[in-house]
Amino acid sequence: MCGPQRGAVMGGLIYEGLAKNIEEAEALAASGEITFDPCHMHDAVGPMAGVVTFSMPVWILENKTFGNRAYCTINEGLGKVLRFGAFDNEVLTRLRWMEQELYPVLKEAMAIKGEIDVKVLVSKLLQMGDEGHNRNEAGTSLLIRELVPAIMNCDKPLAQRVAAFNFVNGNNHTFLNISMPAMKCTLDPIFDIPYCTVVATMSRNGTDFGIRIAGLGKNRWFAAEAEMVKGLYFPGYSEEDAARDMGDSCITETAGIGGFCMAAAPAIVQFVGGVVSDSIHYSTRMYEITVGEGRSYKIPALDFRGSPTGIDLRKVIETGIRPVINTGIAHKNPGVGQVGAGIVYPPEDCFKQALAACAEAWA
């Protein structure tokens, strides 16, 4: 495991009361008593370190057409947070507050609201300068507009409801932890379509980058070493401090938003680096490796062309164009947190292995 992943695992063990301190947590994590498994093997996704432990509340997303669900924790905000490998008291206190104070408000509010049509929100946020991965200001705003009447109407004490609102409102990445499972439950039904070479999952853990192919099913991963992210670093940090590419958040690109819709979110270049024409270029190149265009998700700057959707493994191999991902950068050591954001690609070897496996399976 990479440093931030280890930090998040240790933090998760202390948060759950399974370890009293970092030394106990490290020993327990290494003992073989703890089972680690990718979120994707449990209908879940998690940004960056992606640690989900048994007490953490989750958003529940449902694909209304196919009935499958996907889950994701509530976003902790920026700065020192578990998903970037930080695990000090500030991080753990926040996680406990989220479980004990925030979640009850959101749970009751969602019970009052019933459900929120996330597909509509994603359609709108693409018209509002977000791309649903590293820019989520519009998505978070639109979510708030859906939730507020229910938060106002729920029974929890006023101070608790106001604190819950302020937490959600104070973190523009709140919507990331909804766009991710939304994209996962959109994609998951393509598994087991016979002979389908569309990429159903892309994910990374700071060590390896893994992909799954629709026609080869949920149990076959094709992995290679994750790359370093090229981007902008926070003051005082450089690429020497960075962990390799990590997290499940590239499920957004897999489904055709995120980096694939950077042309819809030109302001993102101020966060990940580059100029506005780069954002157009990133999106237009993705049409060369995808099988379709979004019918609901449109990119204004491309004259409302549908987003490039459905990465075809064969097109990636044929063109040599790899899927573009925009992403946060974690410090390589446990306990530090985010140090920047940038652009990264899956290693070519994932696709080569997958193509060989398709050829072998369907020969």
Added chain:
Amino acid sequence: MCGPQRGAVMGGLIYEGLAKNIEEAEALAASGEITFDPCHMHDAVGPMAGVVTFSMPVWILENKTFGNRAYCTINEGLGKVLRFGAFDNEVLTRLRWMEQELYPVLKEAMAIKGEIDVKVLVSKLLQMGDEGHNRNEAGTSLLIRELVPAIMNCDKPLAQRVAAFNFVNGNNHTFLNISMPAMKCTLDPIFDIPYCTVVATMSRNGTDFGIRIAGLGKNRWFAAEAEMVKGLYFPGYSEEDAARDMGDSCITETAGIGGFCMAAAPAIVQFVGGVVSDSIHYSTRMYEITVGEGRSYKIPALDFRGSPTGIDLRKVIETGIRPVINTGIAHKNPGVGQVGAGIVYPPEDCFKQALAACAEAWA
């Protein structure tokens, strides 16, 4: 007065209890007993018919540098509304509800909140696909995020607070009635700068289009017949149904947002007509007739170039390029409402008259 202006005046008289019905209102309006004056002569602005009567609550905007204020009513929403000349019971009932139910909540919430930095909101909305005149989804979203904790904390009954929230939230043009007075109180301090040929006001009333020039002071208007709007009509309507260009909302363009920032809001072409490259073209042409570029208001699609700001009368005359305005279109008859939206320009004669007046004044 044009039809929708007459409709709004009659509706305003009935709303204030000065007339019992439309016949009484028409007779009273024509009697000479009522004084009509432009909003701009009272530190106010109003979209479309722009009728402000003495019981209507207003947003109060303040220019923190110069201390001047500007006022605007609360936006009624789309459909049959007073500002488009509709005056039936639905319209009047809504206006009374806004005065008696909505306003007390917003007043108390604003007292709790203190003040909202509208300059920051306008900077952000330009990064979020709005231009602050005909597209206000981001602006309204950001306003809501500022107001909600105060609405949650105020003393009014829950049902009243929820209804107030739902009204504001249900109308994406809520923010228009804030961006307009914000732009007015930004511009007003330029009046009486010696020899300044910057356009300080543009306004129209469905009959005439009037401009004021900074160096010539607040009391000199240069007016000519308002033009017809070229745009998209709602089903069942055409240019034959349209009133001429009307309202104070082009104060947004006068200050460098609205039509001047269409490149920031490509989705607006779906509302006013044209393709996305038109939105870029509209904005870039405006640099040829303006004196500066926004330091806070940036256009992402133009690589974050500052918005074209400060229309110079002399540049308009020299280049023959007129300021571009995007706008709603009212039905020409009273009582109907909005029939479309599109693009329009001030008549050239306003600028010719103004230039002659400058030459005469400063010879």
